Amino acid sequence: MPHYIFLVKFTDEGIKNIKSIAADAKESFKEVEEFGGKLKDIYCLFGEYDAILIAELPSDEAAASLVLSPDPKGNFWYRSETMKAFTLDEFTDIVSKLP
Numbered sequence: 001m002p003h004y005i006f007l008v009k010f011t012d013e014g015i016k017n018i019k020s021i022a023a024d025a026k027e028s029f030k031e032v033e034e035f036g037g038k039l040k041d042i043y044c045l046f047g048e049y050d051a052i053l054i055a056e057l058p059s060d061e062a063a064a065s066l067v068l069s070p071d072p073k074g075n076f077w078y079r080s081e082t083m084k085a086f087t088l089d090e091f092t093d094i095v096s097k098l099p
Contacts, residue, residue, distance in 0.1 A: 001037070001038075001056040001057065001058055002056065002057060002058070002059065002060070002063075002084060003040075003054065003055070003056055003084070003085040003086070003087065004054075004055050004056075004057055004063045004082055004083065004084055004085060005052060005053070005054055005082070005083045005085050006052065006053040006054075006055065006067070006080040006081070006082050007049045007052055007080060007081040007082075007083070008049055008050055008051040008052065008053060008078045008079070008080045009048075009049055009050055009078060009079050009080070010050045010051075010077060010078050011076060011077055011078060011079060013076065013077055014050075014077030014078050017077065021077060024077060025042050025051070028042065028053065031066065031069070032055050032057070032066060035057060035058075035062045035063075035065055035066045036057065036058040036062055037055050037056050037057035037058060037062060037066075038055065038056045039053060039054075039055045040054040040055060040056065041053075041054050042054075049081075050078070051078070053080075054085075060084070063082060063084075064082075067080060067082055
C-alpha cells in the first residue's frame with residue numbers, strides 16, 4: 001500500500017484549542033482507517049511544522065480525500081503538505097528500471 005507523509009501546521013483554531021489536539025489526533029487513526037488506510041504514527045515537532053503523520057493509504061485519491069475532510073467534529077485544526085513516500089525497496093525497484 002502506498003505511503004504518505006503529512007507535514008502539519010496548526011491553524012489558529014488548532015492553536016486556540018491546543019489542549020484538545022492530542023485527543024483529536026488520536027481520532028486521526030480511526031479516520032485514516034475509514035479511507036482504507038493505516039496511520040503508522042504521529043510525531044509532534046519543533047520548527048517549521050508542528051507535527052508529522054505517516055500513513056499507508058490505498059491510493060492518491062484516498063490521501064486527497066483524507067486531507068480535504070474535516071476532523072470528526074467538523075474542525076479544521078491543521079493544514080498539511082502531503083508527500084507520497086517510497087520505501088527503500090520500492091525506490092530500489094524504481095531505480096533498477098531506469099535506462
